[in-house]
Amino acid sequence: MMNSVNKAATNGQIAMQTPPVVSAQEWEAARQQLLVKEKAHTRARDALAAERRRMPWMAVDKTYAFETPSGKASLLDLFLGRRQLIVYRAFFEPGVFGWPDHACRGCSMVADQVAHVSHLNARDTTLMFASRAPQADIARLKARMGWTMPWVTITDSFDADFGVGEWHGTNVFFRDGERIFRTYLIKSRGDEQMGGTWNYLDITPLGRQEVWEDSPSGYPQTPTYKWWNWHDSYEDGAAPDKKWVEVSDAGEIALRTPGAQ
Structure with a gap:
């Protein structure tokens, strides 16, 4: 039987029909x-990511130009030397509600959720925000809001060509030398999950690059957990910290224990 929270009713609001209050044992059983369903959801999410890593790629042959804090840049330049590039189309420009003091409320909420990009960089991945606002306005907005992710200015048809001209979205690209491929697009409610490393x-072609993942043959993979580090301590090619290896080994054993989450 549901409990009725009547306090709200005294303020003219509809009373909440809340779940029952049970014992600790009954709560744990529930x-x-x-x-069981949450674990099934996790496995389904992993399987979906594995399918995503097998999606066909689309060659990007057109040339695009962006403005950055250091001048003009091509799409290839946005990779910053890494193999993977994630580009979020944020709406901050004339005509967007909030201009020039703020970006779109939804895009701003997405920006507020972005984790420290060094963890992505450690997996050969660059995250980039892109808008049509001039660089001076972007720099001012980032300083006001405390955002630190790279943010470029779109100067051509990039957004329209990649399905984000009228609405926010996250495109993923892969670089093979100087050849660029589009590998995936997340938009609309798909962007709700974005922000976490x-x-x-999970939307990139290489994935998390850990040995437990179901990835195509030859894809880069390293031992689970071992590459994790403090965001100010990543070093290119550095061996995993020995103490962290011990801790993460213990964590893996615990996760393999029957009943572990």
Whole structure:
């Protein structure tokens, strides 16, 4: 039987019909029952990411130009030497509500959720925001809002060509030498999950690059957890910290224990 929270009714609001209050044992039993579905959801999410890594690629042959804090740049330049590039189309420009003090409320909320990009960089991945606002306005907005991700200015048809001319979205690209391929697009409610390191990596062609993942043959993979580091301590090619290896090994054993989450 549901409990009725009547306090709100005294303020003219509709009373909430809340779940029952149970004992600790009953609560844990209910949690374990729901955990079965949560684990199935996690496995389904992993399987979807594995399918995403096998999506066909689209060659990008057109040339695009962007403005950056250091001058003009091509799409190839936006990779910053890495193999993977994630570009979020944020709406900050004349005509967008909030201009010139703020970007779109939704795009701003997405920006507020972005994790430290060094973790993506450690997986050979660059995250880039892109808008049509001039660089001076972007720099001012980033300083006001405390955002630090790279943010470029679109100067041509890039947004229209990649399905984000009228609405926000996240495109993913892969670089093979100087050849560029489009590998995926997330937009609309798909962008709700973006911001976290894992969710970004899960939409890339290389994934998280850990040995447990179901990836095509030859894809780069390293031992689970071992590459994780403090965001100010990543070093190119540095060996995993020995103490962290011990801790992460223990964590892997715990996760393999029957009943582990």
